[in-house]
Amino acid sequence: MASLENQIILITGASSGIGTACAKIFAGAGAKLILAARRLERLQQLADTLTQDFNTEVHLLELDVRDRSAVESAISNLPSSWSDIDILINNAGLSRGLDKLHEGSFTDWEEMIDTNIKGLLYLSRYVVPGMVSRSRGHVVNLGSIAGHQTYPGGNVYCATKAAVRVISEGLKQDLLGTPVRVTSVDPGMVETEFSEVRFHGDTERAKKVYQGVTPLTPDDIADVIFFCVTRSPHVNINEVVLMPVDQASATLVNRRT
Numbered sequence: 727m728a729s730l731e732n733q734i735i736l737i738t739g740a741s742s743g744i745g746t747a748c749a750k751i752f753a754g755a756g757a758k759l760i761l762a763a764r765r766l767e768r769l770q771q772l773a774d775t776l777t778q779d780f781n782t783e784v785h786l787l788e789l790d791v792r793d794r795s796a797v798e799s800a801i802s803n804l805p806s807s808w809s810d811i812d813i814l815i816n817n818a819g820l821s822r823g824l825d826k827l828h829e830g831s832f833t834d835w836e837e838m839i840d841t842n843i844k845g846l847l848y849l850s851r852y853v854v855p856g857m858v859s860r861s862r863g864h865v866v867n868l869g870s871i872a873g874h875q876t877y878p879g880g881n882v883y884c885a886t887k888a889a890v891r892v893i894s895e896g897l898k899q900d901l902l903g904t905p906v907r908v909t910s911v912d913p914g915m916v917e918t919e920f921s922e923v924r925f926h927g928d929t930e931r932a933k934k935v936y937q938g939v940t941p942l943t944p945d946d947i948a949d950v951i952f953f954c955v956t957r958s959p960h961v962n963i964n965e966v967v968l969m970p971v972d973q974a975s976a977t978l979v980n981r982r983t
């Protein structure tokens with residue numbers, strides 16, 4: 727495994743799913759981790775495990791990425807030994823509902839837009855200038871196949887992930903002439919708490935999403951992100967689209983039941 731000894735990696739949404747898997751793989755490579763999410767107890771448990779298993783140095787941020795002044799304060803008040811962030815993984819995100827657009831919930835729309843688009847922008851705005859001035863850095867954004875293909879009921883969630891794809895492309899263009907890299911990782915179906923959150927805690931409905939298929943795991947995504955950030959410094963992997971073998975598009979899934 728490539729070494730990321732002493733590199734500082736900020737992972738948003740580290741309290742669950744893909745973010746937690748990223749924390750584990752980067753801890754195994756010797757990185758120092760800044761883990762951010764709203765559920766601090768979960769972060770604390772993860773930090774305890776990483777410290778025990780890998781002797782990882784961890785800094786925790788109880789942070790709601792929708793709160794711009796909280797993001798600014800969290801980044802600008804990092805202790806000096808934590809402030810030179812090498813890799814930003816903009817992973818915090820969610821979907822809410824599968825309603826038809828004309829019947830949709832304003833609260834759900836605002837939560838998705840504020841988290842998936844504005845939160846990602848706030849983190850990028852406060853972290854990337856330091857990368858530019860240090861002439862090193864890598865931003866990894868979690869997009870989705872939902873940003874490439876719209877599906878019925880996906881409307882606003884798909885729009886937020888299309889925005890992530892476009893923002894990643896725009897950031898790459900704006901960073902041209904600097905060594906800072908930008909990657910969008912765009913998965914299909916990954917079994918995490920994602921569907922439970924989408925269906926507002928309806929676990930039975932969430933389980934059905936993955937019934938009869940072998941979905942991707944959070945570790946599969948962390949593995950791809952790890953690959954992207956450990957290429958030679960002159961290589962930028964712009965975009966990775968990956969889905970389970972059992973999935974051919976956002977709506978075309980092979981179910982064995």
Ligand code: NDP
Pocket residue numbers: 738739740741742743744745762763764765766789790791792817818819820821841845868869870871912913914915916917918919920921923
């Ligand atoms: P999970 O629900 O398991 O994890 C989502 C994470 O985002 C949690 O750690 C949650 O932490 C965090 N989060 C949500 N809202 C906020 C907020 N306002 N402020 C800070 N953190 C927040 O889902 P996944 O791991 O699957 O999702 C991770 C990313 O991957 C998302 O961007 C998602 O859109 C994307 N994705 C997921 C796919 C899938 O099929 N699962 C496929 C394609 C993309 P907390 O609640 O503690 O704040």
Ligand code: 8X3
Pocket residue numbers: 869870871872880913914915916976
């Ligand atoms: C998550 C994948 O297809 O449920 O972004 O939108 S999908």
